[in-house]
Amino acid sequence: MLEFRNVTKRFETPGGQEVTVLQDVSFTVDDDEFCVVVGPSGCGKSTLLNLALGLVPVSEGEIIHDGKRVESIVSSDVGYITQDANLLPWSTVLENIMSPLEIRGVPKTERRATAREWAEAVGLGKFVDYYPGQLSGGMQKRCSIARTMVYDPAMIYMDEPFGPLDAITRTILQETLLNLWQTRRKTILFITHDLVEAIALGDTVVVINGQPGTVKAKIPIPLSRPREIRHLAASTEFVDLHTRIWSYLEPGVESNAGELV
Amino acid sequence: MSTRVEPRSTTVALDGEIVTPKSASKASRDRSWRLKVSIGQVVAILLILGVWQAISGNVIPDYLISSPTGVASDTFHLIQTRTMWKDILTTSQELVLGYAIGVVFGVLVGILMGSVKFLSGVFEPIIAGINGIPKIALAPLFLLWFGLGIWSKVAQASMIVFFVMYYNVYMGMLSISPMLVKLFQVMGANRGYVARKVVLPSLSVPIFAGLKACVPFAMIGVIVGEFIAADRGVGYFVLQATQQFDSAGLFSGIIIMVAMVLIGMRIVTFCQNRVLYWQKLGNDR
Numbered sequence: 001m002l003e004f005r006n007v008t009k010r011f012e013t014p015g016g017q018e019v020t021v022l023q024d025v026s027f028t029v030d031d032d033e034f035c036v037v038v039g040p041s042g043c044g045k046s047t048l049l050n051l052a053l054g055l056v057p058v059s060e061g062e063i064i065h066d067g068k069r070v071e072s073i074v075s076s077d078v079g080y081i082t083q084d085a086n087l088l089p090w091s092t093v094l095e096n097i098m099s100p101l102e103i104r105g106v107p108k109t110e111r112r113a114t115a116r117e118w119a120e121a122v123g124l125g126k127f128v129d130y131y132p133g134q135l136s137g138g139m140q141k142r143c144s145i146a147r148t149m150v151y152d153p154a155m156i157y158m159d160e161p162f163g164p165l166d167a168i169t170r171t172i173l174q175e176t177l178l179n180l181w182q183t184r185r186k187t188i189l190f191i192t193h194d195l196v197e198a199i200a201l202g203d204t205v206v207v208i209n210g211q212p213g214t215v216k217a218k219i220p221i222p223l224s225r226p227r228e229i230r231h232l233a234a235s236t237e238f239v240d241l242h243t244r245i246w247s248y249l250e251p252g253v254e255s256n257a258g259e260l261v
Numbered sequence: 262m263s264t265r266v267e268p269r270s271t272t273v274a275l276d277g278e279i280v281t282p283k284s285a286s287k288a289s290r291d292r293s294w295r296l297k298v299s300i301g302q303v304v305a306i307l308l309i310l311g312v313w314q315a316i317s318g319n320v321i322p323d324y325l326i327s328s329p330t331g332v333a334s335d336t337f338h339l340i341q342t343r344t345m346w347k348d349i350l351t352t353s354q355e356l357v358l359g360y361a362i363g364v365v366f367g368v369l370v371g372i373l374m375g376s377v378k379f380l381s382g383v384f385e386p387i388i389a390g391i392n393g394i395p396k397i398a399l400a401p402l403f404l405l406w407f408g409l410g411i412w413s414k415v416a417q418a419s420m421i422v423f424f425v426m427y428y429n430v431y432m433g434m435l436s437i438s439p440m441l442v443k444l445f446q447v448m449g450a451n452r453g454y455v456a457r458k459v460v461l462p463s464l465s466v467p468i469f470a471g472l473k474a475c476v477p478f479a480m481i482g483v484i485v486g487e488f489i490a491a492d493r494g495v496g497y498f499v500l501q502a503t504q505q506f507d508s509a510g511l512f513s514g515i516i517i518m519v520a521m522v523l524i525g526m527r528i529v530t531f532c533q534n535r536v537l538y539w540q541k542l543g544n545d546r
Contacts, residue, residue, distance in 0.1 A: 053447055055443055055447075073443070073446050073447060074447065075446055075447055075448070075449045076449070078447060079447075079448075080443075080444055080447040080448070082440060082444060084440070086438070086440055086441050086444050088441075088458065088459070088462065089539055089540075090462045090465075090539040091539075099445075099448070099458065100448045100449065102454075103445075103448060103449050103450045103451075103454055104449065131539050133539065133540075151448075151449075
């Protein structure tokens with residue numbers, strides 16, 4: 001379980017001014033929950049993830065991960081999937097997927113076999129000996145998902161993982177992710193600026209908006225699972241949710257635009 | 262130019278993307294292009310040599326510029342003499358030692374400065390200051406410190422190589438993706454693993470850039486050292502030839518130096534192709 005308790009984050013700008021990025025953020029992610037944080041760019045949602053991972057310290061409040069306060073880099077039993085695939089360009093797909101197992105001291109033959117299974121599971125079975133430079137963006141992303149799933153972390157943090165992909169690839173990968181999650185339940189904290197993606201994937205959607213970013217709403221998504229993402233947008237349930245969540249995003253979007261001018 | 266569409270055998274891969282294997286026609290076009298370039302190079306070189314041969318002795322006196330035929334026959338005779346090979350051996354020793362010492366220290370100091378912020382804060386300006394010295398001006402000092410033998414030349418070469426290597430590696434350290442490092446930390450990797458699997462491979466690119474740049478630099482250091490004071494070596498030979506107005510010998514010496522540098526570069530390139538194989542992949546996409 002992951003809990004944000006009154007978390008505030010301030011940064012100092014190079015000019016020496018203090019900027020508050022997140023203000024008094026509180027919400028809880030339950031075990032095996034797929035929680036999606038949605039908000040416009042600049043609302044501090046990526047910062048939220050960096051705080052939860054212990055990559056940057058909180059200014060006020062606290063984050064409790066599995067009953068322990070997050071104070072340094074969280075590296076036990078968590079996975080992290082970033083916007084860029086961040087693969088090792090000098091290692092093959094298989095070697096990349098194997099690396100977390102290598103870190104965990106899994107014997108060589110076993111880690112080879114496990115990595116191969118996961119390469120198959122994400123559809124890279126034929127590409128295990130390819131180098132990242134030879135793969136498309138979507139395939140690189142598949143590889144980074146396999147690299148995270150391979151060591152079976154209880155919790156996965158995802159920071160706009162499908163952001164840079166084209167719409168078709170994105171939908172296919174969202175379905176792949178949901179299928180994997182369906183068979184192997186995990187706690188997921190997923191960051192996105194795409195409301196459709198948020199509703200399609202999440203059990204709950206946390207809306208963060210404004211500058212500084214604050215939690216505007218936490219909305220359960222009652223859509224039944226398994227979901228077929230490509231047909232989801234047509235359902236009335238979906239449209240209702242979309243309209244409802246949009247209302248929390250709208251004022252912030254306007255004020256953002258106003259500040260930019 | 263024809264705009265004919267080449268027949269391609271395509272396969273549709275994951276994500277609906279189309280993977281096209283490098284077609285045979287592209288390979289043959291590559292080959293004919295390379296042939297054209299090679300012919301062009303040969304013609305250009307022949308032209309230069311032709312002009313040189315033509316003006317030698319007619320426009321400019323032979324003792325100033327010699328001539329291609331003179332240099333060729335001189336070089337041919339020289340490399341059959343025992344003394345020339347002794348000179349080559351001496352210069353090679355100085356070159357290899359100076360290069361190796363400069364590279365090792367450059368890499369080590371670069372990594373150290375790149376990983377310990379305090380050290381770089383203290384020493385970066387000092388190193389930059391020392392680098393400001395025209396290093397050739399130190400040759401007399403090295404002579405004083407290390408004597409007439411090979412070590413004053415080794416010191417001169419390694420001094421020059423060190424700075425090139427150091428800056429390449431230091432900048433390489435600063436350009437390592439912090440995101441990649443953080444990702445591996447979250448994955449549970451300790452410092453040793455990150456160093457071996459992320460930092461060192463990331464550095465291989467700037468290191469090889471430095472290794473290549475340093476071969477001719479090392480040669481400069483060695484030859485300057487031999488010019489200042491030596492009793493053997495290719496630089497010493499060239500200086501002797503100059504003093505005897507033996508321009509053919511001088512050019513021959515230079516040709517031998519160039520050959521040595523090119524051999525050094527080939528060795529580095531050979532290693533680079535083995536280590537950085539992953540870099541060339543994906544360029545066809």
